[in-house]
Amino acid sequence: MHFQLENLTRKFGTNTAVDRVTLDIPSGQMVGIIGRSGAGKSTLLRMINRLVDPSEGSIRFGEMEVSTLTGAPLRRWHRDCAMIFQQFNLVPRLDVLTNVLLGRLNHRSTALSVLGLFTREERLMAIAALERLGIEQAALQPAGTLSGGQQQRVAIARALMQAPNMVLADEPIASLDPLNAKIVMDALREINEREGITVITNLHTLDTARNYCERIIGMAKGQVVFDGTPNELDADAVRRIYGSEHGGIDEAMTSTSISLPDAASGSTKTSAGQIRWATGTA
Ligand SMILES: Nc1ncnc2c1ncn2[C@@H]1O[C@H](COP(=O)(O)OP(=O)(O)O)[C@@H](O)[C@H]1O
Numbered sequence: 202m203h204f205q206l207e208n209l210t211r212k213f214g215t216n217t218a219v220d221r222v223t224l225d226i227p228s229g230q231m232v233g234i235i236g237r238s239g240a241g242k243s244t245l246l247r248m249i250n251r252l253v254d255p256s257e258g259s260i261r262f263g264e265m266e267v268s269t270l271t272g273a274p275l276r277r278w279h280r281d282c283a284m285i286f287q288q289f290n291l292v293p294r295l296d297v298l299t300n301v302l303l304g305r306l307n308h309r310s311t312a313l314s315v316l317g318l319f320t321r322e323e324r325l326m327a328i329a330a331l332e333r334l335g336i337e338q339a340a341l342q343p344a345g346t347l348s349g350g351q352q353q354r355v356a357i358a359r360a361l362m363q364a365p366n367m368v369l370a371d372e373p374i375a376s377l378d379p380l381n382a383k384i385v386m387d388a389l390r391e392i393n394e395r396e397g398i399t400v401i402t403n404l405h406t407l408d409t410a411r412n413y414c415e416r417i418i419g420m421a422k423g424q425v426v427f428d429g430t431p432n433e434l435d436a437d438a439v440r441r442i443y444g445s446e447h448g449g450i451d452e453a454m455t456s457t458s459i460s461l462p463d464a465a466s467g468s469t470k471t472s473a474g475q476i477r478w479a480t481g482t483a
């Protein structure tokens with residue numbers, strides 16, 4: 202089912218955070234959105250998830266107009282379109298298993314939810330999700346005691362419990378070290394490949410987008426300035442996205458680059474090589 206944005210715009214006062222974005226995303230794609238800080242990446246994802254209302258434009262999923270949903274259909278949309286955040290958004294004092302079960306809330310009656318009652322099936326499903334992400338041993342620990350990488354894996358398990366059509370991730374690895382960044386990106390890739398779930402993820406480093414995403418969307422000042430494959434993302438496109446000043450390029454390449462020896466499985470290019478390429482030609 203196609204997912205389409207048309208002239209999607211969000212203004213905050215006189216500031217246009219997202220400016221007439223038109224995109225057509227086929228189901229099952231793994232899409233990376235890159236751009237400088239303030240380019241409008243988070244606002245775009247938040248509009249898709251309806252955490253922020255568009256000022257203008259439309260969001261369509263198949264035949265459904267998402268931008269005007271209210272009530273039960275809007276709750277269904279929140280369920281179908283799971284969101285993962287940079288800061289994980291778990292409930293720290295609740296155990297991991299309960300945090301994952303909270304992903305089921307949109308599937309159940311309010312009465313059962315308020316009582317915190319989950320069925321045996323739901324508990325088994327939650328444990329299976331944790332096993333899939335390799336953190337089942339932490340199931341009974343308070344979520345707040347886990348490392349950042351583990352917490353993000355719990356957040357992905359919680360998202361899976363929603364049985365979503367789409368996973369939206371807003372800089373999911375920005376606060377993780379390289380090893381955990383790789384584990385989390387591998388997990389997103391796996392749910393995309395194995396279940397055909399569309400993944401749209403904002404990424405703060407270019408090399409991660411190149412390594413993991415079949416399609417890269419570059420944003421600058423609220424607009425889409427690049428939309429193509431990693432191969433099509435040449436030096437010129439990088440300049441359009443990040444600006445021509447050296448500072449812009451440098452900022453884009455720093456921090457959590459995934460440069461472990463086996464990170465680029467299926468690819469002959471290493472992250473380090475790509476960083477050299479990007480700075481060398483900019
Ligand atoms: N809730 C808000 N109120 C006012 N301005 C906002 C709000 N959210 C985002 N903005 C502004 O919108 C622009 C885009 O921000 P954002 O979507 O967070 O960009 P990015 O995620 O690419 O860093 C920025 O100028 C930011 O200051």
Ligand SMILES: [Mg+2]
Nearest residue numbers: 242243244403
């Ligand atoms: Mg952001």
